[in-house]
Amino acid sequence: MNICGVEEIRSAEKKALSGDPGGYGLMLRAGRAAAEIIREVYPRVRRTVVLCGGGNNGGDALVAASCLPGKVVVYAVKPLAELRGAAACAAKDLSENVEVCVCGTLSPDMFRPGDLVVDGLLGIGFSGGSLRGPVASFVRAANASGRPVVSLDVPSGLDGDTGLAADPAVRADLTVTFGAVKKGLLRGDGPALCGILRAVDIGLGRVSRDDRAVTFDEAAKLLPRPAADIHKNSRGSLLVAAGSREFAGAAALTAVAALRCGAGIVRLAAVRAENLPHAVIVREFPSEKGVLPPAVWREIAPWIRSSGALAAGPGWGSAEPGLLAGVFDFPGPVVLDADGLNLAARAPQLWRSRKDMVITPHPGEAARLAAAFGVSACGRSELARTLAEKTGAVVLLKGKFTVVASPDGREKIVLSGSPALATAGSGDVLTGIIGALLAAKVSPFDAAVLGASLHGRAGELAGRGAIADDLPLILRDILRDM
Numbered sequence: 001m002n003i004c005g006v007e008e009i010r011s012a013e014k015k016a017l018s019g020d021p022g023g024y025g026l027m028l029r030a031g032r033a034a035a036e037i038i039r040e041v042y043p044r045v046r047r048t049v050v051l052c053g054g055g056n057n058g059g060d061a062l063v064a065a066s067c068l069p070g071k072v073v074v075y076a077v078k079p080l081a082e083l084r085g086a087a088a089c090a091a092k093d094l095s096e097n098v099e100v101c102v103c104g105t106l107s108p109d110m111f112r113p114g115d116l117v118v119d120g121l122l123g124i125g126f127s128g129g130s131l132r133g134p135v136a137s138f139v140r141a142a143n144a145s146g147r148p149v150v151s152l153d154v155p156s157g158l159d160g161d162t163g164l165a166a167d168p169a170v171r172a173d174l175t176v177t178f179g180a181v182k183k184g185l186l187r188g189d190g191p192a193l194c195g196i197l198r199a200v201d202i203g204l205g206r207v208s209r210d211d212r213a214v215t216f217d218e219a220a221k222l223l224p225r226p227a228a229d230i231h232k233n234s235r236g237s238l239l240v241a242a243g244s245r246e247f248a249g250a251a252a253l254t255a256v257a258a259l260r261c262g263a264g265i266v267r268l269a270a271v272r273a274e275n276l277p278h279a280v281i282v283r284e285f286p287s288e289k290g291v292l293p294p295a296v297w298r299e300i301a302p303w304i305r306s307s308g309a310l311a312a313g314p315g316w317g318s319a320e321p322g323l324l325a326g327v328f329d330f331p332g333p334v335v336l337d338a339d340g341l342n343l344a345a346r347a348p349q350l351w352r353s354r355k356d357m358v359i360t361p362h363p364g365e366a367a368r369l370a371a372a373f374g375v376s377a378c379g380r381s382e383l384a385r386t387l388a389e390k391t392g393a394v395v396l397l398k399g400k401f402t403v404v405a406s407p408d409g410r411e412k413i414v415l416s417g418s419p420a421l422a423t424a425g426s427g428d429v430l431t432g433i434i435g436a437l438l439a440a441k442v443s444p445f446d447a448a449v450l451g452a453s454l455h456g457r458a459g460e461l462a463g464r465g466a467i468a469d470d471l472p473l474i475l476r477d478i479l480r481d482m
Helices: 006-019 021-041 056-067 085-092 133-144 190-194 216-220 248-260 301-306 321-327 339-346 363-372 380-391 426-439 444-462 468-481
Strands: 047-052 071-076 099-102 115-120 149-152 174-178 196-200 237-241 265-270 281-284 309-312 334-336 357-359 394-397 403-405 411-414
Touching: 006 021, 021 056, 021 085, 021 115, 021 149, 021 174, 021 196, 047 056, 056 071, 056 085, 056 115, 056 149, 115 133, 216 444, 237 248, 237 301, 237 426, 248 265, 248 426, 248 468, 309 426, 321 339, 334 339, 334 426, 339 363, 357 380, 357 444, 363 380, 363 394, 380 394, 380 403, 380 411, 394 444, 403 444, 411 444, 426 444, 426 468, 444 468
Parallel strands: 047 071, 047 115, 071 099, 115 149, 149 174, 174 196, 237 265, 237 309, 265 281, 309 334, 334 357, 357 394
Antiparallel strands: 394 403, 403 411
16 A cells, blocks of 8 residues: 555546546545445444534545444534535435534534544645634544544544644544555654554555555455465474463463464473463473573474474563574574563674564564664664664564564555554564464565554454453454455
8 A cells, every 4th residue: 555645645636537527436435435444343333423524524424424324413514515526426415314413513412322433524635733613623522522433534633744733633543544545644643643544445546656554455465375285284383482480471372373373283382381272282391590491492403393483582581592592593484572582682692684584573672672783763664674684684663553674675564453452462462473474484574564464453353451362363253254
């Protein structure tokens, strides 16, 4: 998916208008796609409240209103008869079942329990400044309503280029953006305001040269299709070296996620194995210090020879540097995470460049690696690219809009993700997912992109109240539907 500025998207829309006078066809595709995603993400809604602005964003919202099931009410900042262009067409075609109320002001008590709010007030036409009048009142009421909010294209009050937000600006739980990912969604206040981000193709074609953004549907194409005569060995064998006495759960989460993601065989070397499926092959290495000893690699030499990939690092705790040294001797691809990365930051002299390695730091771990390897970078993309150059590994920098960078210069920004992933053990699940993909002979860069996308979509579906233990089962459902 392209990443573009406001003028680029306007230029692309202008070209598309040659076969779509007035742009109503584009508006229909945008509104219908938004309604489809809203129905998918929020299947149990008592009432949908659509906030309709006076421009094309309001028209997108009216198209969506006609496509949404159940009770739908439109609060509009101006009479629909005053809309112009494609938005006027959307108003004319609005379903008779949709109630319309023109309001000069809106208050939070106009929303009910079970409502879903759709923000169609301002789109990419907003270019900074403050909001006034009815629009400002609508935004404040939506933010104070306590109801989930879906923004169309960009949250109202967010500059689509700079990512700077007005006061007030909509705080969305989900944003459905059209045609391309607007730069402002990825920078400044954008990541904090847009919530879950879904980007939909409305037929604009190539909007810009920047194609770094990856939607879930694009990433899903990287998933290998199993042959009809596949067996457990050809499906992929993963070795997991994880956990400690204190963090035994990290080992379990990694191993279970790998099995759920399709690994044919998962072998686990851990200090203590708990709450594991019977399918996991386990060897325990209890130690006085409660961490895996460096001698573990010698003890599991037969496993190393029969495993296609290694997932290492989660839950290692205060392991000795020698444990890290053994990772670089593994003959196949490796994903290294968590305490394995912290150990590398403390002992960078042990590092050996490997093109078949994926490292998955969160921002704190990335900062420690940057200090250890002499990297000075401020932005997330720059940091991921520079770490990839320094380490020779594919870098997956976790966080809102995960960045995947390769030593050969490739870079992708993964759009999938959710605040539900901000929970202990979530990263261990990601390690298991990537490990399974590496074992299935997916390339390290593609495994990182696909793994982050699967992990992100699992977080989107998990929602509030989910814990890391829930993610592997959700992952199973995602893969089944794929």
